[in-house]
Amino acid sequence: MERYDIIIIGAGISGLSLAHYCAAGGLGTLVIEKSGRPGGTLHSHRFQEAGAGGFWIELGAHTCYNSYCNLLQIMEGCGILDRLTAREKVGFRFLSGNRLKSIPSQLNFAELLLSLPRILTVKKSGKSIEAYYSAIAGPGNFRRVLAPAFNAVVSQRADDFPADMLFKKRNRRRDIVKKFTLSGGLATITDAIASERGIVVATGKEAQAVGASGGSFTVATTDGACYESAFLALATPAPVAARLLRSGFPEVSGRLSRIGAVEVESIGVAVRKENVSIERVAGIIPAAEDGFYSVVSRDTVPHERYRGFTFHFRPGAADREARISRVCEVLGVQKRQLDYVIHSENLVPSLRVGHEGLISTIDDLIEGTRLLLTGNYFSGMAIEDCVIRSLKEFNRLSAL
Numbered sequence: 001m002e003r004y005d006i007i008i009i010g011a012g013i014s015g016l017s018l019a020h021y022c023a024a025g026g027l028g029t030l031v032i033e034k035s036g037r038p039g040g041t042l043h044s045h046r047f048q049e050a051g052a053g054g055f056w057i058e059l060g061a062h063t064c065y066n067s068y069c070n071l072l073q074i075m076e077g078c079g080i081l082d083r084l085t086a087r088e089k090v091g092f093r094f095l096s097g098n099r100l101k102s103i104p105s106q107l108n109f110a111e112l113l114l115s116l117p118r119i120l121t122v123k124k125s126g127k128s129i130e131a132y133y134s135a136i137a138g139p140g141n142f143r144r145v146l147a148p149a150f151n152a153v154v155s156q157r158a159d160d161f162p163a164d165m166l167f168k169k170r171n172r173r174r175d176i177v178k179k180f181t182l183s184g185g186l187a188t189i190t191d192a193i194a195s196e197r198g199i200v201v202a203t204g205k206e207a208q209a210v211g212a213s214g215g216s217f218t219v220a221t222t223d224g225a226c227y228e229s230a231f232l233a234l235a236t237p238a239p240v241a242a243r244l245l246r247s248g249f250p251e252v253s254g255r256l257s258r259i260g261a262v263e264v265e266s267i268g269v270a271v272r273k274e275n276v277s278i279e280r281v282a283g284i285i286p287a288a289e290d291g292f293y294s295v296v297s298r299d300t301v302p303h304e305r306y307r308g309f310t311f312h313f314r315p316g317a318a319d320r321e322a323r324i325s326r327v328c329e330v331l332g333v334q335k336r337q338l339d340y341v342i343h344s345e346n347l348v349p350s351l352r353v354g355h356e357g358l359i360s361t362i363d364d365l366i367e368g369t370r371l372l373l374t375g376n377y378f379s380g381m382a383i384e385d386c387v388i389r390s391l392k393e394f395n396r397l398s399a400l
C-alpha cells in the first residue's frame with residue numbers, strides 16, 4: 001500500500017491550495033481526484049482543434065480579484081504571476097424578453113431611493129439575501145433585478161442564502177489589476193499547483209471508502225487501489241465528505257449531511273465572431289423564471305477568431321436539446337453555427353442562515369484530530385474563501 005504524510009480527496013482549488021501548503025511544509029502529499037483533470041470548478045476548456053488552438057472558455061469560475069491575497073501568494077510561489085491577464089472592462093446585461101438591456105434600466109429608482117437609507121440600520125448578519133436586499137433596495141427591485149443577479153452569482157435560487165456570505169470586504173493588492181484571469185484561463189492556477197514538487201495528483205480515481213485506525217488513515221478508490229496516510233483531508237462537496245466519513249466519523253458526517261448542494265449543468269459554446277451579432281458582454285443575467293442562471297462570456301479577453309459563452313442551467317425538466325435551443329435563441333445564432341459545444345457539471349453548496357453555527361460545531365468535532373476539512377461550504381464560495389479555509393486547516397495540522 002502506498003503511504004503518504006497526507007492524502008487530500010478532491011483536486012479543486014480547496015484541495016490543491018491545501019496541497020500547496022502541505023508540500024511547502026515538507027509533507028509528502030497525495031491528492032486523489034475523481035475526474036480526469038485537476039481543478040474542479042476551475043475548469044478552463046482549452047480547444048486543441050485546428051483553427052481554434054489557443055482559444056479557451058471557462059466552464060466554471062471566471063474571475064479573480066486583487067483582493068485574493070492568499071491565492072496571489074500561492075500564484076507567486078508557483079511562478080505564474082507573469083501569466084496574469086487583465087479582464088477588459090465589458091458590462092453585464094439583463095435579458096428581458098430576449099433583448100439585452102442595461103441593469104440600471106430595470107430598477108425602480110423611486111423604490112430604491114426610499115429603501116436605500118435602511119442600509120445604515122439593517123444588518124447583513126443573520127439575514128437571508130432576500131430579507132437583507134429587499135430591505136435596502138425595495139421588494140420590487142429585489143424580485144425583478146437583484147434576485148436574478150444573486151442567482152447568477154451562486155448558480156442557484158439565492159433568496160435563502162446567508163447575505164453575509166457574499167461580497168466580503170478584503171484588503172486589495174494595489175500592484176495587481178483589480179479583476180484578472182490568466183493566459184490559458186483560471187485552471188492555469190490549479191494546473192501549476194498540481195505540478196509542484198512534493199505533490200502527487202492521481203486523477204481518474206474516485207475515493208470510495210475511508211478508514212481510520214491505529215493513528216493512520218486508509219483511502220480505497222473505486223479502481224481497487226488503497227492508500228495510507230498520517231493525515232487525511234476531505235476537499236469535496238459536503239455531501240461527498242458526509243458519505244465518506246459515515247463509518248469513521250459518524251458525528252461529523254451527520255453535521256455535514258445537513259449542508260445542501262445543488263447541481264449546475266454548464267454548456268459552453270464557441271462561435272466564430274462573424275456569426276454572433278449580440279453586443280460584447282461580460283455576462284448576461286436572465287429574469288428569475290428563465291431556465292438558466294447566467295451566461296459568462298469570453299468577451300473580457302477577446303480572441304481574433306472566436307467568441308465564447310457558457311450558460312449555467314438550473315436543474316430541471318429541459319433536456320440538452322432544449323437547452324442548446326435556448327443557447328441559440330439568446331445568442332441569435334443557428335445551431336449549425338455553434339462551432340464547438342462543451343458540457344460540464346458542478347455541485348455547488350446551498351447554504352442557509354445559521355450556517356456558521358453548524359460550521360463551528362463541525363470545527364469543534366474535528367479539533368485535535370488528524371482529519372482536515374476544506375471546501376467552498378465553510379465561510380463562502382469565492383476562490384479566496386476556499387484558500388483561506390485551506391490555510392486555516394494547514395495551520396491546525398502544523399500545530400498538532
Ligand SMILES: Cc1cc2nc3c(=O)[nH]c(=O)nc-3n(C[C@H](O)[C@H](O)[C@H](O)COP(=O)(O)OP(=O)(O)OC[C@H]3O[C@@H](n4cnc5c(N)ncnc54)[C@H](O)[C@@H]3O)c2cc1C
Nearest residue numbers: 010012013014034040041061062063207375376381382383
Ligand atoms: C458557475 C460558477 C462560477 C463561479 N465563478 C467564480 C468566480 O468567478 N470567482 C470566484 O472567486 N468564485 C467563483 N465560483 C466559486 C468557486 O469557483 C468555487 O466555490 C470553488 O472553485 C470550489 O472549489 P472546491 O475545491 O471547494 O470545490 P470543487 O471545485 O467542486 O472541487 C471538488 C473536487 O472534488 C472532486 N471529488 C468529488 N468527489 C470525489 C471523490 N469521491 N473522490 C475524489 N474526488 C472527488 C471533484 O471531482 C472536484 O474536482 C464559481 C462557482 C460556479 C459554480
